[in-house]
Amino acid sequence: MRKVVLVTGGGRGIGAATCVLAAQKGWDVAVNYAANAEAAQQVVKQIQATGARAIAVQADVADEAQVLAMFKRVKAELGPMQGLVNNAGVIDVYARLDEMSMARWRRMFDINVLGSMLCAREAILQMSTKHGGQGGSIVNLSSAASRLGAASQYLDYAAAKGAIDSFTLGLAKEVAGEGIRVNAIRPGLIDTEIHASGGLPNRVKDLEHLVPAKRGGTAMEVAQAIVWLLSEDASYTTMSLIDVSGAR
Numbered sequence: 001m002r003k004v005v006l007v008t009g010g011g012r013g014i015g016a017a018t019c020v021l022a023a024q025k026g027w028d029v030a031v032n033y034a035a036n037a038e039a040a041q042q043v044v045k046q047i048q049a050t051g052a053r054a055i056a057v058q059a060d061v062a063d064e065a066q067v068l069a070m071f072k073r074v075k076a077e078l079g080p081m082q083g084l085v086n087n088a089g090v091i092d093v094y095a096r097l098d099e100m101s102m103a104r105w106r107r108m109f110d111i112n113v114l115g116s117m118l119c120a121r122e123a124i125l126q127m128s129t130k131h132g133g134q135g136g137s138i139v140n141l142s143s144a145a146s147r148l149g150a151a152s153q154y155l156d157y158a159a160a161k162g163a164i165d166s167f168t169l170g171l172a173k174e175v176a177g178e179g180i181r182v183n184a185i186r187p188g189l190i191d192t193e194i195h196a197s198g199g200l201p202n203r204v205k206d207l208e209h210l211v212p213a214k215r216g217g218t219a220m221e222v223a224q225a226i227v228w229l230l231s232e233d234a235s236y237t238t239m240s241l242i243d244v245s246g247a248r
């Protein structure tokens with residue numbers, strides 16, 4: 001039987017690659033997006049072309065009411081989920097701490113941290129054997145920034161991803177006896193539009209000389225690790241923080 005996965009921020013970048021690959025590997029997919037409905041619809045079309053079921057679902061992961069409505073809709077239209085990829089995430093422009101505002105930090109933590117915790121909470125209510133579910137797999141998107149620190153770039157983002165690492169370790173232990181695995185991927189420099197959203201569209205090319213592998217990674221290279229963690233091939237892998245970073 002096909003399983004159901006929700007990918008937050010599934011319309012573009014790493015999320016979109018994850019949605020398409022998951023569908024090829026036997027998942028039905030809920031493609032969440034915040035604002036870009038067209039991109040999410042394109043991903044849905046690609047998935048449906050493979051014969052899998054897919055829906056696009058708008059929700060700001062930092063908004064509790066929207067997240068609750070999203071989980072309700074996914075369950076009603078696709079059935080209870082066995083996979084969650086907490087992929088939605090944002091950066092901001094380069095700045096030092098002494099130049100940053102509280103509003104910036106709130107957005108950074110609301111979307112990157114609280115959004116992931118909120119979606120994980122709702123997923124556990126569907127997946128946990130304690131709640132009558134069949135178990136599942138949660139994959140959080142952290143970042144190599146959580147161990148590099150991103151000094152003079154965006155250490156607020158790095159700190160938010162550090163919180164994702166701790167959250168992953170704790171939650172994995174909390175639900176390991178309830179059929180749920182929880183892991184995180186820490187991508188390095190990956191070629192997506194996120195860098196343009198921070199005002200640096202050429203960031204991957206500009207920084208790739210700092211990567212020991214001497215190149216940026218692709219969204220699909222990250223998706224491969226995410227979809228493996230979702231799968232039964234990773235049945236004993238939980239509480240892992242996996243670097244997909246070309247040794248950065």
Ligand code: NAP
Nearest residue numbers: 009012013014033034035036060061088089143190192194
């Ligand atoms: P991206 O290309 O900028 O795509 C971000 C996706 O997240 C979009 O689909 C966007 O939706 C969605 N999103 C943003 N805010 C949201 C919100 N509040 N609610 C719901 N969805 C929201 O980013 P990416 O590079 O693929 O990054 C994906 C994840 O990997 C992020 O968590 C990021 O921090 C992490 N990561 C990326 C890199 C990298 O180098 N690219 C490195 C390390 C970690 P819309 O399409 O509707 O705007």
